[in-house]
Amino acid sequence: MEERFQVTDIEREKVLKSYFRKGLNGPLDTFPSKDKRKYIIAQEIITRFEVGKVYLEREINEILKEIHPDFATIRRFFIDYGFMNRSDDGKEYWIGNK
Numbered sequence: 001m002e003e004r005f006q007v008t009d010i011e012r013e014k015v016l017k018s019y020f021r022k023g024l025n026g027p028l029d030t031f032p033s034k035d036k037r038k039y040i041i042a043q044e045i046i047t048r049f050e051v052g053k054v055y056l057e058r059e060i061n062e063i064l065k066e067i068h069p070d071f072a073t074i075r076r077f078f079i080d081y082g083f084m085n086r087s088d089d090g091k092e093y094w095i096g097n098k
Helices: 009-019 035-048 057-065 071-080
Strands: 092-094
Touching: 009 035, 035 071, 057 071, 057 092, 071 092
Parallel strands: none
Antiparallel strands: none
């Protein structure tokens, strides 16, 4: 995935400042429409989750709701772009190997 979205540090900083206007620990103003920007935003948001920890869907939703009201779109992006894994029944989520 990294090869698809070559991002410079300057570009990353610009996108993050544009979408996290209250700072990186604050909410996301909008979830971008362009995939490259979504990818940069997702790289930042995913750091709020622990690698190897198994989360229930409601736990994922609670964390993402603090970031943006359209938490389902962000959660789907995480799965579709390989940031997060999901069990076949959709009840458990995790980063890295389970």
